[in-house]
Amino acid sequence: MTRFSAWNVFRNGLTGQKGWSRQWRDPEPKKHYDVVVIGAGLHGLATAYYLAKNHSVRNVAVVEKGWLGGGNAGRNTTIVRSNYMMPGNREFYEHSLKLWENLSHELNYNVMFSQRAHVSLLHSPAAVDDAARRYNTMRLTDSDGELWDLEKLKHTIPYLNYGPNSRFPIIGAAVQRRAGTARHDAVAWGYARGADQHGVDILQNCEVTGVTRDNDKVVAIETTRGTISAGKVGFAVAGNTSRLWSMAGLGNLPIESHKLQAFVSEPLKPLLDHVVVFGVGGAHFYISQSDKGGMVFGGDIDWYKSYAQRGNLPIVQDVAEAAMSILPCLGRVKLLRHWSGVMDMSMDGSHFICKTPLNNLYLNAGWNYGGFKASPASGWYFADLIANDRPHPVVENHDLQRFERGINIDERGAGPDPKLHG
Amino acid sequence: MLRIKCPFCGERDHSEFSYGGDGSIVYPALDAPMQDWVEAVFQRENIRGMQTETWQHVNGCRTWLLVERDTMTHEIRSVRAAHPGVAKALEGSS
């Protein structure tokens, strides 16, 4: 496998681009792996990479029903930030952000991580106070966060709707400068290439159809490409977690599958240098501009539970209305594409990286719609859990039993209703 | 757009309604063991396929409904008022 370097780009430029090799193999499934990770989204691929890299566990397969990165990995709006406040979450997301900062070097693959700042608009003195609390807490966790007053915001992003007649006048912003966006496909490809390089088999077009148990142990998984026996198994299938869980005969989970849409406009000349977020009075909207010029944006989930990777029209209208209320200059811009992905919404809006009732089965799920930014740390801590068979202290409360212990890791304070989390 | 046939108002766009959640949950008695409450409040079957769910016709008659809907195809099989008395009173009326 050819490494990417300035020299290789130059050399291949002169030799007709003939010197590149495949980025990863397309192997036949082996009969047995020490670890089988199910789901080649960002979390499954990152897990395999860190299993090999950090723990020298190399007889690993990642089993994927479609193509790698074809799930939520390739459908998200690519926002990366660490402005979380709850214990456990804030250490986890800050660790993730630090991994992002070095990810292109780590993987020798340009994931186009762009720390363009995440700007959350604020509309009331109470919201400013709340943001001060959250961003101060972040700073105590070795992260960064600052508050901008209206003057600074107007100076930096002059074309937002500052009109005095707007329904929710903007009075300032909470900003995380180290936050930003990345190229989602490149992250999947970079982790896949890195894992493959360490000997991990990535088995695509290989759907898991059954989980074979011997009492409280998984012995094998049934797939459309045959039976694969496994020493340990990890689930990282996002919106399909409940289906795998029931294949393993494990009953119910604190998770519901909901869909979220994303939108991309026709390409424009450079307009927006930041990630801008608008969330007040039931509206929810976030926007950035891709390197190709498309405005990439989204809003709330479709509100009712669904496994269909297909969005509904009322949300298109909602999101367009929110866009118009903060960026009226987009009024004549055409929408190019929109799509949806199925997410694993949890009961408190936080994730699970934990052991399960089966001795050698591990769970990675409950990412709601914030799992893109989480992917490096998710792989890091999930690999650590699988290799050492015990949770790292940072994720020790991110287990399935936390609700019975009276612990809700609920950033929004929305209560046990998956559709209310974000 | 889903179209939900409210037994009181007739067929309307789903944007007139608000989704509740899994309609199969039976809440335990107040003095039931903690585990039963954990199950009811936090654990979900999360069916892919036909599920019974609650919706409220918030921008209409405000009745709470029980809707049988496929969570994969979005096909709606049946709609009835969640309150058995209301359901009975509305039977055959729409």
Ligand SMILES: Cc1cc2nc3c(=O)[nH]c(=O)nc-3n(C[C@H](O)[C@H](O)[C@H](O)COP(=O)(O)OP(=O)(O)OC[C@H]3O[C@@H](n4cnc5c(N)ncnc54)[C@H](O)[C@@H]3O)c2cc1C
């Ligand atoms: C529209 C949208 C916008 C989003 N925006 C953001 C954002 O701005 N910032 C952010 O941080 N997060 C965002 N997210 C969330 C983020 O994309 C997800 O939380 C994250 O990608 C989930 O992890 P994953 O990549 O491993 O999942 P996926 O890519 O969905 O991977 C799961 C994989 O499991 C496979 N699978 C399922 N069942 C089986 C089976 N039976 N056998 C084999 N394989 C199976 C699937 O095919 C899939 O490839 C967004 C999500 C969506 C849908």
Ligand SMILES: [Zn+2]
């Ligand atoms: Zn009605």
